[in-house]
Amino acid sequence: MAFWNERIETMPREELEKLQLSLLKAKVREMYDKSPFFHDRMREAGVLPEDIDSFEAFRKVPFMRKSDLRDNYPDKLFTVPYDDITRIHVSSGTTGRPTVVGYTQKDLDNWTESLARGMTSFGMTKKDMLQNFHGYGLFTGGLGVHYGAERIGATVLPISTGNTERQIQLMQDLPVTAWAGTPSYMFHIADVCDKIGVDIRRDTKVKLAIAGGEPWSESMRRKLQDRTGVRVHNCYGASEMSGPMFLECSEQQGIHVWADLAYVEILDENDEPCAEGEKGQIVVTMLQKEAFPLIRYRMGDISSITWEKCACGRTHPRLSRISGRTDDMLVVRGVNVFPSQIESVIGELPFLSPFYHITLENANYMDAMTVRVELNEEYLTEDMNKLAEMSKTLSARLKSVLNIKADVRLELPGTLERFEGKANHVTDNRSYE
Amino acid sequence: MDESKIITQLSIFVNNEPGRLANVCKIIKSVGIRVRAFNLAESAEFGILRAIVENPDDSFEKLREKGIIIRKTDxxxxxxxxxxxxxxxxxxxxxxxxxxxxxxxxxxxxxxxxxxxxxxxxxxxxxxxxxxxxxxxxxxxx
Incomplete structure (x- = not known):
């Protein structure tokens, strides 16, 4: 199988680690000099750039958290002026404040390079035509995958999300061979194909796919492959890292994390390193990111990593499938949702009480989110129009803050369960089996 | 305007769940309220039991004490x-x-x-x- 960048992709581990350490040192030094945020953090922790002479010593560098992104909204973590920033993406944050990510041209090039390597690693070439289901715009999925595919010379159909019947029509009319999107959307495509009598194997040329952006399981992958005849490759990334970033090769044995672009630590509850193959929280340092650097950033995802050489010949570490979260972030139809965002919307609306509950279901692997909120007793009315109006207002506010639609149910005061200690605001009934 | 021509209706809010309405009716009976007329309505979210009762002010208090969500409506x-x-x-x-x-x-x-x-x-x-x-x-x- 071909490589995109064979020299780097097959570099022996020793050399890769040497490269990583030198990039780490340089990045810490650069950040210390250029980022007031990082400078202060290092000073507070009593660490100087010259102390960082090993991976072990690097662990003295303080963590970055999602709350740091929120507190430095919108651009206080940027380390280059806007003159040098080529693009901005914006994703949802924890409490109504979104995360703004800037990219220099080099950041965009590295992101694209990372995906070009990944796409090549599962057999995509310039002969392929990729139908990109990911949303275009501020969301990173659409443009990220788009440029990656263009880089390897593939043809891109930038159709974006939605209008499933048109999607299915075009994948039959055009020689589409590959998909990119969320696994749940691919299940939805398969469902609609069944309903309108389209056989993906017979009526299309689709053979490969990149799926990610939401939690899914190995058994979901097998089902999706069996149903569609398409080989589906897992993906890992986040807007903070650039976007969808790392992909699985044709072996489907974990996601290749390019060691020249990212340094990944897997840590236990005490922030001590886990052994290879052992599950822990993912902490990422982006080694070459310029506009919006990421140093020891707690991704909030749980996974394990192995350096065992892959059968494909690539030497870079492989990340296993994400098995959970360390925080309360929910991924709903590929969109990150924090209960705190919903809470802040509820707090804005005087007719609602602070009591709410979120329920998630995924019949046919399509996520559905229901938000139940108790009415503020003073606003309780038997006027149906007013009730419908309140429900509509809440629905519209949630849509604008979360970027996805939630079903809304107003409840009578005193209806929802009360908690003595930490409130449990979420019931996740989704199954990934 | 003749104030005596304004009648007080009790509007009782009930969750749309099986057994809730029966429960409310049981409470109405247990506190000795006499219902003359009633009507059931439902919104997308919950039901409203509208009742004309004897001694509406007194009945209102009795039901409120029982934890029922209730409003007076003219x-x-x-x-x-x-x-x-x-x-x-x-x-x-x-x-x-x-x-x-x-x-x-x-x-x-x-x-x-x-x-x-x-x-x-x-x-x-x-x-x-x-x-x-x-x-x-x-x-x-x-």
């Missing part, structure tokens, strides 16, 4: 001779005066049949209906 009681005619007559008078009917329900009372109507301006409705010669009932007559 309505008017129109004496009815023929259901369709009486309703048309009242609706016509109210409509011409720019008063909106929000809902209404029918009750074949002890002496008179009654149309209970909730409007957006109760005082105005009482005045114009009485001026138009339509008979309104007070609490004692229901």
């Amino acid at each position: 309505i008017i009681a129109i004496a009815v001779t023929d259901a369709a005619d009486s309703f048309f007559e009242a609706a016509d008078v109210l409509g011409n005066a720019g008063v909106n009917i929000e809902y209404g329900y029918f009750y074949t009372g002890v002496s008179d049949s009654v149309l209970f109507v909730r409007v957006d301006d109760t005082e105005k409705a009482v005045d114009i209906l009485e001026k138009a010669g339509i008979r309104l009932l007070d609490d004692a007559e229901i």
